[in-house]
Amino acid sequence: MRETVQLRNEKAKLLGFESFAAFKLDDVMAKTTGAVDDLLTNVWGPAKARALEEAADLQDMAQSEGDNIEIAPWDWRYYSEKVRSAKHDLDEEEIKPYFQLDQMIDAAFYTATRLFGLTFKELQEQDVYHPDVRVFEVFDKNGDHLGIFIGDYFARASKRSGAWMSAFRSQQKLKGDIRPIIVNVMNFSKAPEGEQTLLTFDDARTLFHEFGHGLHGLMSNVTHPLVSGTSVARDFVELPSQLFEHWLAQPEILKKFARHYQTGEVIPEELLERLLAAANFNQGFATVEYLATAIVDMAIHKEDELDNLDPAQMEKKILEGIGMPKEIIMRHRIPHLLHAFAGDGYSAGYYSYLWSEVMDADAFEAFEETGDAFDPDTAAKLEKFIYAAGGSQDPAKAYMDFRGKMPSIEPLLKGRGLVN
Numbered sequence: 001m002r003e004t005v006q007l008r009n010e011k012a013k014l015l016g017f018e019s020f021a022a023f024k025l026d027d028v029m030a031k032t033t034g035a036v037d038d039l040l041t042n043v044w045g046p047a048k049a050r051a052l053e054e055a056a057d058l059q060d061m062a063q064s065e066g067d068n069i070e071i072a073p074w075d076w077r078y079y080s081e082k083v084r085s086a087k088h089d090l091d092e093e094e095i096k097p098y099f100q101l102d103q104m105i106d107a108a109f110y111t112a113t114r115l116f117g118l119t120f121k122e123l124q125e126q127d128v129y130h131p132d133v134r135v136f137e138v139f140d141k142n143g144d145h146l147g148i149f150i151g152d153y154f155a156r157a158s159k160r161s162g163a164w165m166s167a168f169r170s171q172q173k174l175k176g177d178i179r180p181i182i183v184n185v186m187n188f189s190k191a192p193e194g195e196q197t198l199l200t201f202d203d204a205r206t207l208f209h210e211f212g213h214g215l216h217g218l219m220s221n222v223t224h225p226l227v228s229g230t231s232v233a234r235d236f237v238e239l240p241s242q243l244f245e246h247w248l249a250q251p252e253i254l255k256k257f258a259r260h261y262q263t264g265e266v267i268p269e270e271l272l273e274r275l276l277a278a279a280n281f282n283q284g285f286a287t288v289e290y291l292a293t294a295i296v297d298m299a300i301h302k303e304d305e306l307d308n309l310d311p312a313q314m315e316k317k318i319l320e321g322i323g324m325p326k327e328i329i330m331r332h333r334i335p336h337l338l339h340a341f342a343g344d345g346y347s348a349g350y351y352s353y354l355w356s357e358v359m360d361a362d363a364f365e366a367f368e369e370t371g372d373a374f375d376p377d378t379a380a381k382l383e384k385f386i387y388a389a390g391g392s393q394d395p396a397k398a399y400m401d402f403r404g405k406m407p408s409i410e411p412l413l414k415g416r417g418l419v420n
């Protein structure tokens with residue numbers, strides 16, 4: 001690891017940068033180590049404060065169970081599960097009947113119609129690579145062909161796990177007006193023949209997330225394939241997808257689509273409130289364990305004194321410096337921070353998950369400020385500067401053009417329940 005960090009530093013110096021972190025950030029949205037440090041530091045305070053409150057709850061729970069211990073990192077998940085079931089008694093089986101797969105696909109399409117005027121027509125006769133696969137032709141607001149959207153929703157033995165979007169063909173105009181072919185792949189378990197496939201709320205959110213990436217590919221309107229669709233900076237690519245998730249929880253969408261698969265009844269308000277409250281449970285812990293890793297990743301790639309670098313010592317010193325709560329450990333300690341050390345993809349880049357979340361929370365706030373989650377003017381700017389622009393412009397400028405300002409962290413803190 002010392003050698004890896006030394007070589008990275010040497011490479012950055014040869015290219016004229018102050019540090020490897022400065023080199024990595026130069027062509028992404030954050031641009032400077034200062035901007036990333038500000039983000040991480042500003043979220044750290046509220047996250048740590050909430051985590052300490054959570055730790056106190058766990059301590060109370062242990063006491064009430066007659067366990068005479070001081071909460072340690074290895075106790076967290078055990079007692080946290082007990083606190084969760086006491087505070088948020090939420091049964092997945094109670095939720096699922098309201099989230100049918102077909103209804104959620106329609107909900108994602110409907111959101112795209114309300115925001116961007118897109119329409120979708122299923123192509124029944126299309127030859128596909130598996131009988132479960134569904135194909136849709138997508139039309140823009142003028143009714144012209146925009147692209148092809150393929151939905152491959154069910155788990156099967158030959159598929160790798162997870163959920164993702166990819167492009168079988170990317171949009172470009174260099175070799176003519178070439179429209180994209182976009183696929184969303186999921187791993188939902190398929191209901192038996194004749195029954196409805198039901199989703200958890202997290203599954204439904206994943207569907208919206210990947211469909212957001214899908215729209216980024218479908219709505220792309222650039223000349224060069226190199227910057228088409230999702231070919232944008234690492235700390236910008238999750239904006240269209242994470243932002244799209246916000247519409248799932250909108251009352252207009254839920255009233256229309258979150259209906260009981262047998263009775264057609266809309267999801268009860270009370271159940272919905274419990275569902276959304278439970279989503280913010282344990283966010284102090286989640287944010288702290290993540291941030292600790294992001295802060296160490298950034299610090300080690302900014303370091304200049306590398307001759308006698310002892311990564312474990314350095315990790316310890318950084319955590320002491322930020323006052324890491326003794327009840328929590330890093331999500332990934334350096335020896336298994338594969339993001340930064342198995343390859344180069346996320347070195348000095350682990351921060352980018354949070355960066356994207358700050359942006360998506362702030363971007364959705366742009367709609368909320370108008371009082372209309374589908375505000376047409378905001379949607380038009382979102383289309384022009386974000387979903388259609390690919391990597392054809394500087395990401396910070398694209399965001400400024402859409403929002404009129406750089407993102408602030410308050411909407412994120414509110415969204416994660418880290419401030420009241």
Ligand SMILES: [Zn+2]
Pocket residue numbers: 209213238241
């Ligand atoms: Zn994503």
